Each structure stands twice: as C-alpha cells, then as structure tokens.
Amino acid sequence: MDDSRGARSSARASAAVLGALLLLAGCSSGGSDKNGDPGGRITQQSKAADPFWVNPDGTAARQLAAYTTSGDKAKAEQIRKIAEQPVGEWVGPENPEQEARGFTEAAEKSDRTALLVLYDIPHRDCGQYSQGGAADGNAYRAWIDAVARGIEDRPTIVILEPDAVLHLVDGCTPAQFQEERYDLLKGAVAKLKSLQNTKVYLDAGNAGWGHPDQIFQRLGQAGIDQADGFSVNVSNFYSTQDSIAYGKQLSSKVGGKHFVIDTSRNGNGPYTAGDPAQRWCNPPGRALGETPTTRTADPLVDAYLWVKRPGESDGTCKGGPKAGNWWASYALALAESSR
Numbered sequence: 001m002d003d004s005r006g007a008r009s010s011a012r013a014s015a016a017v018l019g020a021l022l023l024l025a026g027c028s029s030g031g032s033d034k035n036g037d038p039g040g041r042i043t044q045q046s047k048a049a050d051p052f053w054v055n056p057d058g059t060a061a062r063q064l065a066a067y068t069t070s071g072d073k074a075k076a077e078q079i080r081k082i083a084e085q086p087v088g089e090w091v092g093p094e095n096p097e098q099e100a101r102g103f104t105e106a107a108e109k110s111d112r113t114a115l116l117v118l119y120d121i122p123h124r125d126c127g128q129y130s131q132g133g134a135a136d137g138n139a140y141r142a143w144i145d146a147v148a149r150g151i152e153d154r155p156t157i158v159i160l161e162p163d164a165v166l167h168l169v170d171g172c173t174p175a176q177f178q179e180e181r182y183d184l185l186k187g188a189v190a191k192l193k194s195l196q197n198t199k200v201y202l203d204a205g206n207a208g209w210g211h212p213d214q215i216f217q218r219l220g221q222a223g224i225d226q227a228d229g230f231s232v233n234v235s236n237f238y239s240t241q242d243s244i245a246y247g248k249q250l251s252s253k254v255g256g257k258h259f260v261i262d263t264s265r266n267g268n269g270p271y272t273a274g275d276p277a278q279r280w281c282n283p284p285g286r287a288l289g290e291t292p293t294t295r296t297a298d299p300l301v302d303a304y305l306w307v308k309r310p311g312e313s314d315g316t317c318k319g320g321p322k323a324g325n326w327w328a329s330y331a332l333a334l335a336e337s338s339r
Contacts, residue, residue, distance in 0.1 A: 042083055044110055049293045052086035052115050052157070052305070053107035059326045060087075060311055078335040079311075079328075086292050087264070088117040088159060088307040090324070093134070096120075096143050100150025113155040117234075117307055118147060121164045121184060126172040137180050144188045153196040159203060159260075159307050160188060160227070162234040165218050166205040186223035193226055201260050201302075204230035207238040207246035208270060216253035228302075229258040235308040236262065237270040237286055244298050251300050261296075263289030264306035267338050281317040282330065287337035310334050 067076035107114035124133030134140035267287030311331025
C-alpha cells in the first residue's frame, strides 16, 4: 500500500447534533475573537490570522469538556491545543444537505468561513480502511448537488476528494472506473464553483508519494482549471517545508494554481520506522503542526489547514479504533509532542 492512502474521518452529524451545534455556535462562539476560556468553553480564533470556524461541539471539544468536568486539568490543557483550532468537517453520506447547511450556517453566524471535506467518490480508498463512497456516479452527483444546496452562498472552503486523483495515477482505481471518476470530479468542481462564496481545492497527494510530473495531467482532466487550487498532505505527515516544495513544483505545471497544506499532524514530519506500507497509519511519535492560518510562508500557499481531525484514528492499525473514530490517547500524544 502507498503511504498516501491514509484513512479519512467522516462527520455524520444527526439532526439533533446539528441543532446543538447551532445553539452552541450562537451561545458560546458568537463573533468573539477570544480563545482559551478557562471553563473549557470553545470560542473563535482571531479572524485576521485564522478566518476559519471553530466547531464548539467537535470531538476534541467534547473531550475537553469531559476532562474539565472530571478535574483532569493537565489532560484538558493538552486537548485544548486541538479543541480550540478549526478542523475540517467531513460531510457524511446520509444527510449531506443538512450537514453542509448546519456547518456553514454555524460558521456564518460566527462570522467565519466553514471548512468542508468531501469524501464520497465511488470506489473510495481502493478497499482499504476508508473504503466505501457513493454507490455509483448518479448517486455521487446527487450527493454533490445536496452539498451545494446546503452551502448556498455562505463562505466555504471545500477540500475535494482526498486521494481520488492520486488513485487514478497509481493504478489503484480499476481502469473501467477511471473515465467516470474524471467526469465526476470535474462535475463536482463545476457545481461547487457555481456557488457565490465557495473555494474549491482538488486533492493532489503529498510530498512523499511521487513526482508532480505523474499527476498534473490527471488534475487537468479532473477540472483543476476551474478550481481555486489544490490541497496537499491531507491526512499525512510530511513537513510544511517539503509540502511547500512539492506544491510549488506542481503549481508550475497547472497554471500557477495556489494550494493549501494539511498541517494537522506534521509537527515531527513523517514516521520512518516499521513497515513502509503502514507508516501512514496511526504512526507513533507524531505531533501537531502549524495551527490553521492564512498567514503562510509562501504567496502560493493560501492557508495551512487542519483537514484531518487530530485525534481521530487512521484505521484499525497499531491498536487504533476504526477510521474516523476518536482516540483520546493518540490525541494526547499528538498534543504533548507539539511545540
């Protein structure tokens, strides 16, 4: 297995959860730029540097509340490093319109931009830990349409289909599905870019999988020309410096497109021990990376983002729970190792 095929988390918020989320956004987030409330409450980061919405009812926020209630101050302060940062909301397959509306409305109410991750392409993850996705092309198109109806004109950044293009390059996606996948991705970009305030970044792998020469033409077939740019290092661990170098090489081959970097867990760089085929999956000794911001080290980099939600498992490896499930001990280790 290529080390880029990390398992992905997926938000599957019910109506009740979204109702509570909106209530919390109104009562505890508001438009405040304050963060680090000593009572465990989650508020927004400074909009000038970090315009993205912090979910006050995210998995890390709930863990913070639990540690605060139990009086475990040391663990609470570590988990706060995750809970007070904006992370990607992975829209689930069951209620895409409802979820997209709930997240974007809550973000707009806090005068922030929502960060959504769309990960439902048919034949997803090549049968690995995050296998699944829409049943077929028509189901995927309907899902994208529903997400778009949920977003409407609210400010949103979309990370579109982690690994979907990469798996066209490495041969993981069977030949009979490849033409359809290009069509689905191109259609998704066009649909989302028809929305007034949505930016779309098509996923483009990471610094460790291969060379930009191997993927830039595929990105063209998938609609990169219509997108705002591409994303790199999603759910992976390559350093920000290496990710910038990879992104700049790729940008030069796709018309100077800008890009965003997932810095959620790259504080110590990639894991280099053990089975190379499994180094991407819940590696030990990793750390949180740069916090989300639009103030980056290069003008081509639009933002550092936490696309992968730190503390959620990559899959059932190295003692981890199922992909996307919260793993408190791993979250603590990431936070404790971070600078």
